């Protein structure tokens with residue numbers, strides 16, 4: 001199957017997936033547990049499209065939990081904004097109810113909020129395979145952004161069980177993710 005066909009098949013499978021409510025509840029739980037001992041303070045995520053898992057409820061709770069710690073931490077959430085010239089992503093602060101406007105591909109972006117440098121990124125996966133490799137929509141935005149970011153943030157792919165591709169073959173520019181979580185738990189590193 002070529003890459004374009006694989007993308008279409010995986011998105012269609014995700015949109016039509018059964019038991020979405022249960023899978024969302026499971027993956028939210030997996031995220032919350034995974035985040036408990038993470039030291040990072042600024043997490044970049046995404047506004048879900050095309051049946052992607054919504055990471056924002058779990059992240060908002062992570063942010064609130066930070067204020068309740070013995071040594072309270074100021075945690076922040078950021079969303080990607082497309083830089084059309086460089087075809088990279090920049091991250092802008094987001095909070096629930098934050099004013100939004102339309103970005104490229106019709107995806108909402110935070111309106112006029114601070115630019116942040118996330119130290120951890122949750123990255124949506126159309127598909128993923130062994131070794132932490134990820135398939136996106138084909139824009140190469142994350143690959144290009146990560147290739148330019150120094151220091152590189154810790155990268156965590158999010159997907160459903162349905163997104164696993166048995167025989168996924170990475171390309172030379174693909175940078176493997178540091179971890180992948182799905183509705184079954186931590187699936188990378190194994």
Ligand SMILES: Nc1nc2c(c(=O)[nH]1)N(C=O)[C@@H](CNc1ccc(C(=O)N[C@@H](CCC(=O)O)C(=O)O)cc1)CN2
Pocket residue numbers: 046047048049052080081082089105107124136137138139140141142
């Ligand atoms: N929720 C979410 N936000 C994100 C991403 C993502 O993967 N998911 N991105 C990750 O990079 C960036 C945006 N990249 C995207 C690239 C292509 C398409 C897309 O829908 N492409 C069409 C075909 C291209 C077109 O319309 O010109 C498609 O796949 O049908 C969407 C987002 C930043 N924000």
Ligand SMILES: Nc1ncnc2c1ncn2[C@@H]1O[C@H](COP(=O)(O)OP(=O)(O)OP(=O)(O)O)[C@@H](O)[C@H]1O
Pocket residue numbers: 134135136137138139140141142143144147171173174
């Ligand atoms: N580091 C990079 N520098 C320049 N171009 C890159 C880089 N990484 C990827 N690209 C280009 O981006 C295009 C899309 O890459 P790829 O098919 O891996 O996208 P994707 O990871 O599925 O999409 P996305 O990251 O947007 O979700 C490729 O044609 C590739 O040449």
